[in-house]
Amino acid sequence: xxxxxxxxxxxxxxxxxxxxxxxxxxxxxxxxxxxxxxxxxxxxxxxxxxxxxxxxxxxxxxxxxxxxxxxxxxxxxxxxxxxxxxxxxxxxxxxxxxxxxxxxxxxxxxxxxxxxxxxxxxxxxxxxxxxxxxxxxxxxxxxxxxxxxxxxxxxxxxxxxxxxxxxxxxxxxxxxxxxxxxxxxxxxxxxxxxxxxxxxxxxxxxxxxxxxxxxxxxxxxxxxxxxxxxxxxxxxxxxxxxxxxxxxxxxxxxxxxxxxxxxxxxxxxxxxxxxxxxxxxxxxxxxxxxxxxxxxxxxxxxxxxxxxxxxxxxxxxxxxxxxxxxxxxxxxxxxxxxxxxxxxxxxxxxxxxxxxxxxxxxxxxxxxxxxxxxxxxxxxxxxxxxxxxxxxxxxxxxxxxxxxxxxxxxxxxxxxxxxxxxxxxxxxxxxxxxxxxxxxxxxxxxxxxxxxxxxxxxxxxxxxxxxxxxxxxxxxx
Amino acid sequence: xxxxxxxxxxxxxxxxxxxxxxxxxxxxxxxxxxxxxxxxxxxxxxxxxxxxxxxxxxxxxxxxxxxxxxxxxxxxxxxxxxxxxxxxxxxxxxxxxxxxxxxxxxxxxxxxxxxxxxxxxxxxxxxxxxxxxxxxxxxxxxxxxxxxxxxxxxxxxxxxxxxxxxxxxxxxxxxxxxxxxxxxxxxxxxxxxxxxxxxxxxxxxxxxxxxxxxxxxxxxxxxxxxxxxxxxxxxxxxxxxxxxxxxxxxxxxxxxxxxxxxxxxxxxxxxxxxxxxxxxxxxxxxxxxxxx
Numbered sequence: 001x002x003x004x005x006x007x008x009x010x011x012x013x014x015x016x017x018x019x020x021x022x023x024x025x026x027x028x029x030x031x032x033x034x035x036x037x038x039x040x041x042x043x044x045x046x047x048x049x050x051x052x053x054x055x056x057x058x059x060x061x062x063x064x065x066x067x068x069x070x071x072x073x074x075x076x077x078x079x080x081x082x083x084x085x086x087x088x089x090x091x092x093x094x095x096x097x098x099x100x101x102x103x104x105x106x107x108x109x110x111x112x113x114x115x116x117x118x119x120x121x122x123x124x125x126x127x128x129x130x131x132x133x134x135x136x137x138x139x140x141x142x143x144x145x146x147x148x149x150x151x152x153x154x155x156x157x158x159x160x161x162x163x164x165x166x167x168x169x170x171x172x173x174x175x176x177x178x179x180x181x182x183x184x185x186x187x188x189x190x191x192x193x194x195x196x197x198x199x200x201x202x203x204x205x206x207x208x209x210x211x212x213x214x215x216x217x218x219x220x221x222x223x224x225x226x227x228x229x230x231x232x233x234x235x236x237x238x239x240x241x242x243x244x245x246x247x248x249x250x251x252x253x254x255x256x257x258x259x260x261x262x263x264x265x266x267x268x269x270x271x272x273x274x275x276x277x278x279x280x281x282x283x284x285x286x287x288x289x290x291x292x293x294x295x296x297x298x299x300x301x302x303x304x305x306x307x308x309x310x311x312x313x314x315x316x317x318x319x320x321x322x323x324x325x326x327x328x329x330x331x332x333x334x335x336x337x338x339x340x341x342x343x344x345x346x347x348x349x350x351x352x353x354x355x356x357x358x359x360x361x362x363x364x365x366x367x368x369x370x371x372x373x374x375x376x377x378x379x380x381x382x383x384x385x386x387x388x389x390x391x392x393x394x395x396x397x398x399x400x401x402x403x404x405x406x407x408x409x410x411x412x413x414x415x416x417x418x419x420x421x422x423x424x425x426x427x428x429x430x431x432x433x434x435x436x437x438x439x440x441x442x443x444x445x446x447x448x449x450x451x452x453x454x455x456x457x458x459x460x461x462x463x464x465x466x467x468x469x470x471x472x473x474x475x476x477x
Numbered sequence: 478x479x480x481x482x483x484x485x486x487x488x489x490x491x492x493x494x495x496x497x498x499x500x501x502x503x504x505x506x507x508x509x510x511x512x513x514x515x516x517x518x519x520x521x522x523x524x525x526x527x528x529x530x531x532x533x534x535x536x537x538x539x540x541x542x543x544x545x546x547x548x549x550x551x552x553x554x555x556x557x558x559x560x561x562x563x564x565x566x567x568x569x570x571x572x573x574x575x576x577x578x579x580x581x582x583x584x585x586x587x588x589x590x591x592x593x594x595x596x597x598x599x600x601x602x603x604x605x606x607x608x609x610x611x612x613x614x615x616x617x618x619x620x621x622x623x624x625x626x627x628x629x630x631x632x633x634x635x636x637x638x639x640x641x642x643x644x645x646x647x648x649x650x651x652x653x654x655x656x657x658x659x660x661x662x663x664x665x666x667x668x669x670x671x672x673x674x675x676x677x678x679x680x681x682x683x684x685x686x687x688x689x690x691x692x693x694x695x696x697x698x699x700x701x702x703x704x705x706x707x708x709x710x711x712x713x714x715x716x717x718x719x720x721x722x723x724x725x726x727x728x729x730x731x732x733x734x735x736x737x738x739x740x741x742x743x744x745x746x747x748x749x750x751x752x753x754x755x756x757x758x759x760x761x762x763x764x765x766x767x768x769x
Contacts, residue, residue, distance in 0.1 A: 187481070189478075189481050189484075192481050196488065418645075450487075453488065453491060458495050461636060462499065463644055465639065466637065467637070467641075
């Protein structure tokens with residue numbers, strides 16, 4: 001059941017009505033309904049993996065309590081590592097086992113040895129990377145005594161399995177979401193309206209921007225051998241907007257629908273393509289994952305305390321792990337590595353925290369420089385996206401090589417029966433709308449709401465791509 | 478909550494009004510257009526006179542060279558549609574007759590398309606703008622599974638088939654951008670670039686009484702149109718070639734021309750001849766049926 005499916009359009013209003021009109025006695029009834037709805041939502045993907053979700057929930061709930069109750073340090077460590085081990089074990093088994101087995105076999109072949117690895121015939125449980133990280137952060141926070149263990153199983157279950165964030169995040173923190181879950185929610189009109197606006201804007205980003213860009217990006221990436229330089233550059237740009245529209249659209253829908261239930265989730269995107277350097281980009285892109293790695297990997301590794309080399313080492317580690325988190329493929333690892341390399345000059349110049357202020361453009365030379373930096377950062381991210389999108393590292397390298405060597409910048413007719421440049425106007429319009437609304441979460445609220453709402457609805461109906469249906473990219477992670 | 482209910486109702490009303498308005502605008506544009514595809518070329522036309530009208534799928538569209546019929550003094554148009562089934566060919570003929578076309582002969586490509594009575598969604602979608610304004614179109618679609626959604630939900634048809642009749646196509650229709658589909662008397666020649674030169678049709682079986690084939694036959698009979706049904710050539714590398722014998726058995730009146738062009742050099746893909754092959758085939762058809 002996708003957020004942009006007909007089934008979900010039935011499911012959400014039913015849950016909303018039950019939540020505010022039938023199960024509104026207290027927070028326990030509200031939470032119970034949301035858990036039932038969440039488990040139903042998850043079972044629509046594959047009911048068998050519901051047991052995994054329930055087991056994972058119970059494991060972290062129980063180990064959290066045991067860590068807190070253990071009087072001896074050894075006991076605390078035991079329960080802590082048990083939880084970490086099982087959580088990462090599941091993730092490793094379902095997501096990475098086959099990858100490592102195949103990579104090992106290829107390595108052996110490189111040495112002239114034949115290896116026939118035993119491969120698992122399993123599909124990746126949807127959302128496993130996300131709910132595992134929910135559970136991990138909870139257990140780690142208890143271990144380091146940042147939070148108290150949650151004794152109410154219903155509340156904890158909802159924290160892990162809340163359906164808007166269950167399959168593709170944002171990755172919530174117990175410190176943020178649990179306190180909200182533990183309060184009875186009362187209906188707030190302004191919050192709910194903002195939620196609807198954010199959902200619609202998310203839907204616009206998915207069906208108009210992401211899915212339309214996808215048809216072009218696919219046509220170019222799948223036939224990159226026969227594409228000229230202009231098509232290849234546009235292919236990378238279209239993919240950049242595809243993945244942004246897809247994932248930030250999903251996040252907007254998740255945040256928006258959560259507002260309908262009176263729960264505010266962590267913001268996941270903050271107009272990343274308007275970043276002035278790559279450090280700022282990562283403060284604006286998939287914020288919940290970046291901050292997760294910062295708090296649970298980068299800082300425990302020593303962060304920036306151990307001098308420059310320690311900082312560089314830790315930066316490379318979190319980017320490589322972050323790349324690997326996205327999927328069991330070397331292309332993601334390289335993508336992470338490239339981003340780490342982009343970070344290097346900033347670390348050496350100690351300028352990675354330079355652009356923390358709000359972007360302001362005026363008619364000064366400084367603004368020209370800012371604009372140039374934004375374009376450069378976007379171009380760098382596009383180069384990295386080529387590795388993220390390509391099937392293999394060799395494909396990505398050839399793709400980039402052909403951009404440089406081909407040298408033709410003419411229009412080309414693509415496999416999707418469109419010219420390569422046709423989508424540019426829509427993408428540019430989208431950028432203008434985002435730029436003008438970069439201080440808000442979505443562009444519909446504010447002045448002339450009704451007109452903007454109508455325009456957004458019309459755009460979804462008129463410009464959306466529906467016949468070539470695409471799943472959300474991040475569901476596979 | 479009352480405020481939110483009001484807001485929700487307002488949003489739903491905006492959506493419905495937009496859907497109705499957009500539906501009206503799109504339909505109006507399509508009703509003015511007649512140079513984008515063969516369906517609107519017929520729908521938005523008045524009586525035309527033809528000696529020969531060709532109907533069928535891409536195997537008609539790419540195989541009958543209209544120009545060669547014209548050279549024989551036969552006013553001809555190739556209305557074959559790539560990807561089309563007999564469902565669409567039948568409706569095309571109905572619309573022609575509704576518009577008082579005077580047709581002497583209909584040549585129907587009837588071979589692989591005899592094995593189903595489904596609509597070819599990509600092609601049938603082009604008829605959908607006329608749902609509300611044409612009784613003939615509406616009736617033709619009435620028994621289709623998705624008829625109710627497409628008919629009763631405004632603008633749904635333009636969303637569902639957005640690649641065929643969505644914004645881009647509507648925009649080109651609005652600015653009267655001509656397509657190539659109507660050039661060369663409707664014949665679309667294929668080049669020598671080789672596509673798939675193998676084909677497996679072993680699982681195909683012609684229906685004993687294809688509803689739309691029979692309807693086309695009946696319409697021709699009722700309107701005194703000479704009806705010629707033919708099977709057109711396929712390359713040699715086909716598994717299940719006895720399909721054509723099965724067609725002949727069920728429909729003895731269909732002429733089997735499957736084997737009049739054999740060599741691979743005359744094919745662009747296994748089921749589609751290139752221009753040279755189409756010309757050999759068309760010569761044979763003209764000689765056999767129009768040489769007197």
